[in-house]
Amino acid sequence: MHTIALQLVPVLAAEKSKVPFYIAGGLLVAWALTLSLGIGLRKPDFPSSLGGQRAVMGVSVVLVLAAAGTAVITSSVPAKGSTTATQTQALPAVPVVSAPVAAGSSSSSSAPSEPAATTGTPAPASSPAAGKAGSSLALAADPAGALAYNTKQLSAKAGTVTITMTNMSPLEHDVAVAEGTKVLGATPIFKGGTMKLTLKLKPGKYVFYCTVPGHRQAGMEGTLNVS
DSSP states (O other): OHHHHHHHHHHHHHSSSSHHHHHHHHHHHHHHHIIIIIITTTOTTOSOSHHHHHHHHHHHHHHHHHHHHHHHHHHTSOOTTSHHHHHHSOOOOOOOOOOOOOTTOOHHHHSOOOOOOOOOOOOOTTSHHHHTTOEEEEEEBOTTSOSOBSOSEEEEOSEEEEEEEEEOSSSOBOOEEEETTEEEEEOOOBOSEEEEEEEEEOSEEEEEEOOSTTHHHHTOEEEEEEO
């Protein structure tokens, strides 16, 4: 039995399950019951010889070592479907999302280019934005008393137009602005100072003149060009 037990150790240890431990433990229990109940009760002096004592001790030691060895070996074996299965399990593929690229285009051409800096173009002279600053015009009556202005042509930008009229003549004068037959505005009739006339004008051709009877017919008129 000593030889059988020694042969069972490598065989049982080679098994990758808990069955070897159960077999070795069962043999140890059966051996203990046999010695205590089967032989010990019937033969109180067993083992009666020194050789028998050594044989009983040897078998007992072998069975204890076999049970302990299989317990250690089987306890280190991983359970089925745990660690090994986890290590060999393939990880789920992570989808890679990429931006669609038009056929025939390269990666460099598909990248959006930064907008180039541009310089603002000034508004045309005829636009309302240009006329916001306003135009200031100067006009004067002949100081010697002649029925005439100092100019017959005035030019301004569209928008707010201010005409400052000076009258140092001994006669009374004024200035009016008309578009065709429609009078848009006029200063009071005065002498010995200045008066201002402010209008909002669109691009076009206007006429300025003195409204005192007979003065326009005598030559106190001119053209106002608004652009």
